[in-house]
Amino acid sequence: MMGKNNTKWIVIILLLLWAIYALWPTYRFNTLSQKEREKLENKGKLASIQHRAIRLGLDLKGGMHLTLEVDFPYLVEQLAKNKDPQFETILNEVRKELNISTEDFLTILERKFKEHNVPLNKYWGQRGESDGKILSFLDKEGKKAITRSMQILTNRIDQFGVSEPSITKMGSRRILVELPGIEKPEQARNLIKSTALLEFKLLKDPEVFSNTIKKIDRALAKEMGVSMAEEDTTKKKETAKQKESKDKVVSVSELFGEQGVTSNDTSGKAKSDTSILVDERIFKKNPFIALLRSAGGGAREVSVPVENIAAVNRILAREDIKKLMPPDAEMLWSSETFRIGDKQYKELFLVKKDAELTGKYLTDAKVNIGQGVQNAGRPVVNFTLNRRGGRIIGRVSKANINRRLAIVLDNKVVSAPRIQSQLGMSSQITGIPTMDEAKMIAIVLRAGALPTPVKITQETTVGPTLGKDSIKRGSYSTILGFLLVIIFMVFYYKMSGIIADVALVLNLLILAAVLAQFRFTLTLPGMAGIVLTIGMAVDANVLVFERIREELNVGKTVKAAIDAGYSRAFRTIFDANLTTLMTAIVLYQFGTGPIRGFAVTLSIGIVVSMFTALFVTRVIFNTITSRRTLKKLSI
Amino acid sequence: MQFFQTPNIDFISKRKIAFILSGLMFLIGIVSLVLHKGPNYGIDFKGGTSIVIKFDGKVTVPQIRSALGKADLGKSEIKQFGSTNEFLIYVAQQKELSAVEMAQKVEKTVGEQIKDVKYEIEKIDVIGPRIGEELRKAAVLAIFIALIMILIYVGWRFEVVFAAGAIAALFHDVLITLGAFSILNYEISLKEIAAFLTIVGYSLNDTIVVYDRIRENLKIMRGDNLATIINASINQVLSRTVITSLTTFTVVLILFLFGGKVLHGFAFAMLLGVVVGTYSSIFVASPIVYEWQMRHGGKRGLKMAKKKRS
Numbered sequence: 001m002m003g004k005n006n007t008k009w010i011v012i013i014l015l016l017l018w019a020i021y022a023l024w025p026t027y028r029f030n031t032l033s034q035k036e037r038e039k040l041e042n043k044g045k046l047a048s049i050q051h052r053a054i055r056l057g058l059d060l061k062g063g064m065h066l067t068l069e070v071d072f073p074y075l076v077e078q079l080a081k082n083k084d085p086q087f088e089t090i091l092n093e094v095r096k097e098l099n100i101s102t103e104d105f106l107t108i109l110e111r112k113f114k115e116h117n118v119p120l121n122k123y124w125g126q127r128g129e130s131d132g133k134i135l136s137f138l139d140k141e142g143k144k145a146i147t148r149s150m151q152i153l154t155n156r157i158d159q160f161g162v163s164e165p166s167i168t169k170m171g172s173r174r175i176l177v178e179l180p181g182i183e184k185p186e187q188a189r190n191l192i193k194s195t196a197l198l199e200f201k202l203l204k205d206p207e208v209f210s211n212t213i214k215k216i217d218r219a220l221a222k223e224m225g226v227s228m229a230e231e232d233t234t235k236k237k238e239t240a241k242q243k244e245s246k247d248k249v250v251s252v253s254e255l256f257g258e259q260g261v262t263s264n265d266t267s268g269k270a271k272s273d274t275s276i277l278v279d280e281r282i283f284k285k286n287p288f289i290a291l292l293r294s295a296g297g298g299a300r301e302v303s304v305p306v307e308n309i310a311a312v313n314r315i316l317a318r319e320d321i322k323k324l325m326p327p328d329a330e331m332l333w334s335s336e337t338f339r340i341g342d343k344q345y346k347e348l349f350l351v352k353k354d355a356e357l358t359g360k361y362l363t364d365a366k367v368n369i370g371q372g373v374q375n376a377g378r379p380v381v382n383f384t385l386n387r388r389g390g391r392i393i394g395r396v397s398k399a400n401i402n403r404r405l406a407i408v409l410d411n412k413v414v415s416a417p418r419i420q421s422q423l424g425m426s427s428q429i430t431g432i433p434t435m436d437e438a439k440m441i442a443i444v445l446r447a448g449a450l451p452t453p454v455k456i457t458q459e460t461t462v463g464p465t466l467g468k469d470s471i472k473r474g475s476y477s478t479i480l481g482f483l484l485v486i487i488f489m490v491f492y493y494k495m496s497g498i499i500a501d502v503a504l505v506l507n508l509l510i511l512a513a514v515l516a517q518f519r520f521t522l523t524l525p526g527m528a529g530i531v532l533t534i535g536m537a538v539d540a541n542v543l544v545f546e547r548i549r550e551e552l553n554v555g556k557t558v559k560a561a562i563d564a565g566y567s568r569a570f571r572t573i574f575d576a577n578l579t580t581l582m583t584a585i586v587l588y589q590f591g592t593g594p595i596r597g598f599a600v601t602l603s604i605g606i607v608v609s610m611f612t613a614l615f616v617t618r619v620i621f622n623t624i625t626s627r628r629t630l631k632k633l634s635i
Numbered sequence: 636m637q638f639f640q641t642p643n644i645d646f647i648s649k650r651k652i653a654f655i656l657s658g659l660m661f662l663i664g665i666v667s668l669v670l671h672k673g674p675n676y677g678i679d680f681k682g683g684t685s686i687v688i689k690f691d692g693k694v695t696v697p698q699i700r701s702a703l704g705k706a707d708l709g710k711s712e713i714k715q716f717g718s719t720n721e722f723l724i725y726v727a728q729q730k731e732l733s734a735v736e737m738a739q740k741v742e743k744t745v746g747e748q749i750k751d752v753k754y755e756i757e758k759i760d761v762i763g764p765r766i767g768e769e770l771r772k773a774a775v776l777a778i779f780i781a782l783i784m785i786l787i788y789v790g791w792r793f794e795v796v797f798a799a800g801a802i803a804a805l806f807h808d809v810l811i812t813l814g815a816f817s818i819l820n821y822e823i824s825l826k827e828i829a830a831f832l833t834i835v836g837y838s839l840n841d842t843i844v845v846y847d848r849i850r851e852n853l854k855i856m857r858g859d860n861l862a863t864i865i866n867a868s869i870n871q872v873l874s875r876t877v878i879t880s881l882t883t884f885t886v887v888l889i890l891f892l893f894g895g896k897v898l899h900g901f902a903f904a905m906l907l908g909v910v911v912g913t914y915s916s917i918f919v920a921s922p923i924v925y926e927w928q929m930r931h932g933g934k935r936g937l938k939m940a941k942k943k944r945s
Contacts, residue, residue, distance in 0.1 A: 059897070067766065088838040102769050181704065186742070186760060189735060295766060456735045457763035465689070466757040466897075473895035480893065482884035487883060492637075528890055528898055532833065532905070535886035536840075547876040549637070572847040577793055579843060580836035582788065583781045587832045592776035595829045602833070 002062040005626065008086040008428035016506065019173075025052035026516050054516045057523030058460070059594050060474070062467035063180035064188055068153075070173050072105040073098065075145050075452045078121040087123055091115050101272045104172060106135055106567050125468035136193035142173065145451040150175055153192060160191055175454070185341045185461045188434060193455045195410050196444035198359030198619055200393065201351040203404040204329050204418060206301055213302070215324045216315065224287055288315065293345065303345040306337060312348070328353050335412035336433055349413050351406050356396045361389025365445035367438045370430060379438035381429040385444060392424030397423040409441065474527030481531045482508070485538060493545055495634035499620050500541035503612040507537050511601065520604075523597030533605025538576070540613035543569045545635055558630040569612065581606050637875055646869050647862040650922035657807055666815015670816050677824030677900075678760050680774070682767035684737040685760045690720040691753035699724065702748030706740055717896045721757070734761040743880060753814060774828045776811070781835055789839075793846055795929045801842050804920035808838045808911045815907055823909045826901040834908030837883065841876060841916035848872050849921065862929055865921050873917075880913040 029049050032040070039616055040046040043584050052176045058065050073095050080087065090112050097108045110131065113120055120134040121127060150167055157165045162500065165180040182188045203209075294301070304312055315321055316331055325331070331376045334347035363384050370380040385393060397405070406416040415431030432438045486504065487499035511530065515522055548565030556564060588599035622631070638685040668674065678685045696713050699722060703711055707725045722746075727736050738761050745754065751777035762770075773791050782802060790798035809831050816823060887909055891902035 007736050052717060067763075069763075082745050099765065102765060102772065150814070161939060185756070186739065189739075194761065198869050215922070399891055426669075455733065455763075456761070459735055459738065459759060459761035461756070461759035463755060463757040465755060466687070470895060470897060472894055473898075477886075477889050481889045484885050484889070485882050488885075492878065524895075524897055527899065528894065528901060531886050531894075534881070535883035536879070538882050539875075542875050542878045544881075546872070550641075550871070554639075566849075572844055575847060576840040576843040578767075579785055579839045582784050583832050583839070586777050586781040587651035588785065590773050591829060595825050598829050598833075 005619060005622050008103050008615070009623075010617065012616055015510065019509045020508075022513035022517040023054075023509070025049045025056045026512070029053040035585055038485045042631055053514065053522045055519055056471075056592060057308045057521045058178060058180060058467075059462050059523065059524045060452075060463050060471050061180055062464035062466050063184075064182045065460040066177040066186055066192065066456055068149075068150060068175040068177060068192065068454040069457045070142070070146055070175070070454055072142055072451045075142060076101060076109065076124075079138070079141060079453075081510050082123060085524065086118065089273075090118065101324065101630060109138075110135060122583045127301075146173065146175065148451050149454060152196075152447050152450055153177065153225065157190055158441055159443045159447065160188075167336070175204075181464070182461070183464075184436075185459075187440065188439075189456065189459075191443065193332060193454065193456060194440070194444045196359065196449045197410055197489030198362065198445060198449070199355035199408040200357040201332075201353075201355050201397070201406045201408050202283065202400060203406055204326065204350040204352060205403075205513045208326060208329070209301060211579070212325055212329075212350060213292070216321055217286050219321065220287040220315070221285060226528045231412060237600070247449075271496045291315075292348070300347050302348045303338075304348055306344045306346060309333070309346060316522065332406070332408060332411060332413050335409065335414050336431060347413070349406055349416060351408070351413070354410070357385075357389060357392050359445060359449055362393070362445055365442040367435070370428075375430050378430070379432050381432065381438055381442050381445070382424045382426060384430065387425070393423045393425075393427070397421070412540075414441070417446055429576075449460065464503075465610055471523045472631065474524055474531075476526060478534070481534050484627075489541075493541075494635055496545055496548075499617050500538060500545070500613070502608075503538060504534065507605070507608050507612040507617055508534070510612070511604050514604050514608070515601070521597055521601050522601070523594040527596040527599030529605065531603060533609065536580075537613060539607055539610035540569075540573045541617060543573055544614070544617070548633070548635055552633065558633045559625050561633070562625065566614065566618055573610065573614065577606050577610055637876060642870050642873060642874075644865075644870060645866055646917060647922060647925055648726065650918070650925065653922060657811075657915075660811050661807070663861050664811055665863060667814055667817040671737050671820065672873075672939040674813060674817060674823045675820055676767075677822035677827070678725065678762055678767075678770045680767050682726075682734065682762045682764040683725060683742065684734050684762075685723060685725040685758075686719065686738060686741050686756060687716055687723050687758040689718070689755050689757050690722075690749070690769060691755075692720065692751075694720055694722070694749060694752055694754075696722065696766060698749065699745065703738070703741065703744055706744040707742075708740060708939070710738065728764050734763055754810075759853065770825065774825070777828070778835070781832060782806075783935060785835070785839060789843070789846075793850060796924055797846050799927065800920045800923040801839060802914075803923050804842055804915040805838055807915045807919050808834050808908060811911050812904055812907045816904070821900055821903065824900065826898070826905050830901045830904035830908065834912055835849035838906060838912030838915055841879075841913055844872050844875065845869055845916055845921055846924075861925055865925055869883040869917055869921060870897060880909055884909045 017207050029055070032495045034140055037046060040049065065597060073091055077083070077091060084434065085352065094112050096102075097112065098105060101108060110120075113131075121129045122130045125134040125137060146169060150169065154165075156168050157167070157177070162179045164180055166176070167175045170176045177192060179188055213621045246427050287465070289303065291312055293303045293305065328490050329350050330353050334349070337346055346587060363386050365381055365383040368382050370378045386480075401419050401421065404418050406413045408414070414429055417430065429441065451580060481506075486501045489500050489504075491497070508530070509535065514520070544565050547569045548561045551561035551564045552558070584599050584603040584606065588596055588603065591599055655707060671805050684814070687900075695763055696715065700711075703713070703726075709729050710727040712725040714723045714725075715721065724741055726741060728734055729737065782805060786798045789801050797918070812831065812834060813823075816827070821827075845868060845936075848871055849865055852864045852868050856867065859867075884906070887902055887905045890908055892896055894902050915920050
């Protein structure tokens with residue numbers, strides 16, 4: 001009997017030693033002074049200590065948690081051939097459905113094509129190929145796109161310099177990105193969201209541009225002529241205002257009738273971009289030109305006040321207006337917003353649809369400070385093309401000297417320099433407003449373009465202050481709860497209470513050690529789970545002790561009462577804890593991030609409490625009762 | 636020390652009062668839920684954008700409201716959050732802007748409009764509409780799965796009628812807590828769902844302790860009727876029930892008082908859950924077993940009691 005108990009003591013002591021070993025890095029890492037920290041960092045040892053310390057969740061250490069969704073409709077559109085209007089219609093329906101349904105993308109795609117009675121092989125795969133085969137092909141391509149996207153994102157984040165980021169796949173079309181310690185969420189969002197599709201597109205001649213604008217203008221004026229008469233009455237009321245400034249605020253529907261307003265807007269609530277700024281003097285005759293300006297002198301052909309951008313976009317999105325544009329051209333916005341006086345503008349460009357060159361020929365990109373008159377002191381990105389890219393740009397530039405070449409990143413014109421001479425393998429992007437942005441552009445260019453755009457569908461960002469506050473509050477609650485419960489147990493159960501308290505201390509130590517050893521993440525709800533464990537873990541001891549009291553009341557000896565108490569209570573404790581454990585496991589399965597942290601600490605706490613409250617306290621009782629026969633038990 | 640010697644309270648005869656009381660709480664909760672048109676979902680489930688901003692100086696809700704008004708962000712809610720100059724701004728999802736763009740817009744607007752006071756963004760939560768719906772479905776599924784697992788386990792370890800009693804008690808606890816949330820118009824987010832599931836676990840823990848004693852007593856107290864056995868069982872474990880509830884309630888109260896605003900809803904749900912769960916394990920779970928036995932299996936008695944006899 002005694003020998004058996006000794007073996008049990010050895011088990012407990014070994015476990016205790018392991019717990020201390022597992023928790024040592026956590027203790028060390030959190031008690032380091034700034035000086036020691038730097039010293040260890042220089043030796044390269046800090047990272048290994050940090051790695052073995054208890055990992056804190058983003059809600060405690062601050063940082064960003066993002067869920068990205070890969071744009072599958074874009075991907076299948078890229079893969080499709082023989083695209084026709086019907087294809088566009090079906091795909092748009094799929095997009096709409098995807099926004100409200102929780103179904104899988106391919107399921108929706110398959111159903112929509114079936115509804116329209118169109119076989120998938122009309123657009124993908126070979127003639128006569130079965131839908132199933134094409135779907136599995138698209139599925140494979142989708143998986144490839146996700147893998148590639150994750151690689152590129154990893155690359156970008158590494159270069160951006162985030163310590164211990166995590167990029168994981170979630171479900172079939174989502175990517176989970178965790179960036180601890182991010183200070184500027186805006187920057188991180190741009191880093192991730194940017195598709196980094198770099199294109200070089202030639203600008204159409206200014207004459208073509210102005211002709212196109214005039215055409216659109218005429219079409220709109222004609223349409224408006226119909227509704228103009230009735231509107232005159234409302235205008236007169238505002239004559240006082242008109243005298244003050246030539247710019248006047250009108251609503252989009254006033255300008256273009258309900259047609260000009262996209263279907264998204266039928267909610268009827270006023271949105272910011274339904275009121276716009278027009279040049280009052282000309283807007284009756286030239287409704288489109290009234291939205292535009294020639295601000296900024298000769299360098300900029302067409303500028304648009306930011307208030308008008310949404311209106312211009314709507315006009316340009318109209319099918320009848322699209323037909324008025326040269327078939328090989330498209331309009332693009334500048335990425336930069338510039339300020340003249342107190343108004344902000346973006347520039348509008350008419351460029352050739354087909355890119356002369358894309359970023360796939362790019363080999364390197366670096367940030368520099370610009371030289372020369374125009375860009376002195378401003379950030380620029382120098383990039384190098386591979387030999388093939390160099391040849392292409394050389395040929396294009398030679399043939400188009402004196403024309404402007406737009407450098408387009410993610411469908412926005414970063415700059416559009418005039419080609420002065422033949423270009424070579426290395427070139428420069430100018431017109432970037434800030435150094436931060438230049439760095440970002442260089443990083444995304446180096447890391448490469450994402451195969452499809454990604455959308456951020458969920459974001460949680462916790463600032464460092466809130467994180468620290470949460471740690472403080474979590475620890476405070478844990479300590480306070482712990483003290484109260486410990487005191488209560490001694491108060492209520494005397495010496496036996498002390499034994500239960502020993503078990504509770506051991507429980508917490510092992511719980512923390514398991515977190516550290518198996519690299520679980522501790523979150524704020526996780527800390528709540530620990531606090532809850534403290535309250536609930538004593539339950540096993542309470543059950544046993546109450547039982548022992550009952551047995552003592554019946555008149556059993558101390559030893560017999562302890563034996564009976566433990567054996568009778570065991571089944572109850574086991575059943576009760578197992579069901580709690582089941583709910584914790586369900587919670588783990590369903591929860592994300594912080595909630596998982598809660599499920600983890602609660603589950604570990606339950607399992608460990610079974611060990612400490614039953615095994616450890618029993619061993620202590622056995623040791624006490626085996627030394628001498630107790631007449632009375634302090635319980 | 637001991638709070639009480641094994642008491643001798645006749646719980647079973649008071650079951651009608653308990654049923655009426657529970658029914659009343661149920662009813663109030665359901666009426667409130669109907670009046671509020673369902674639970675007040677937090678951002679996790681309804682989607683949208685929420686930002687917690689802490690200002691260095693004095694800023695008021697109307698100030699923020701007028702600042703945001705200039706940006707025309709649609710439906711927005713501004714609440715004081717934690718300390719005096721800390722605010723939670725919630726904006727609903729709009730069709731034209733993605734939720735992330737909304738977050739950017741709010742950040743920018745506040746920065747531009749309230750220039751003279753320094754501020755810090757403490758927390759940003761952005762949930763796309765579909766994610767919210769998915770999470771809602773997942774939450775319901777999780778609770779459902781947990782209940783099914785419990786039903787199977789308790790049915791296997793005890794008897795089906797016990798499982799039914801346990802499940803009834805769990806529904807009772809969660810629905811009453813849900814009702815209380817609705818009455819107080821507290822939001823229900825993922826953390827609260829976690830609390831509900833924990834309540835399920837905790838309440839079940841209590842219930843099983845009572846059941847276990849009933850199971851034991853069915854074998855020992857062979858001559859007695861079911862009411863006596865159940866009463867004796869509840870009384871025997873009563874001091875344990877009270878002590879464990881007390882320690883758990885204490886730690887949850889600490890969380891509620893000192894755990895900070897992030898855990899407030901969670902701790903509140905737990906606080907209610909501990910009280911209601913303790914109550915239900917005594918006044919709902921076992922009386923239901925009794926009622927059922929009296930109506931359907933009165934003559935036959937429980938199988939567990941029979942086993943011993945044969």
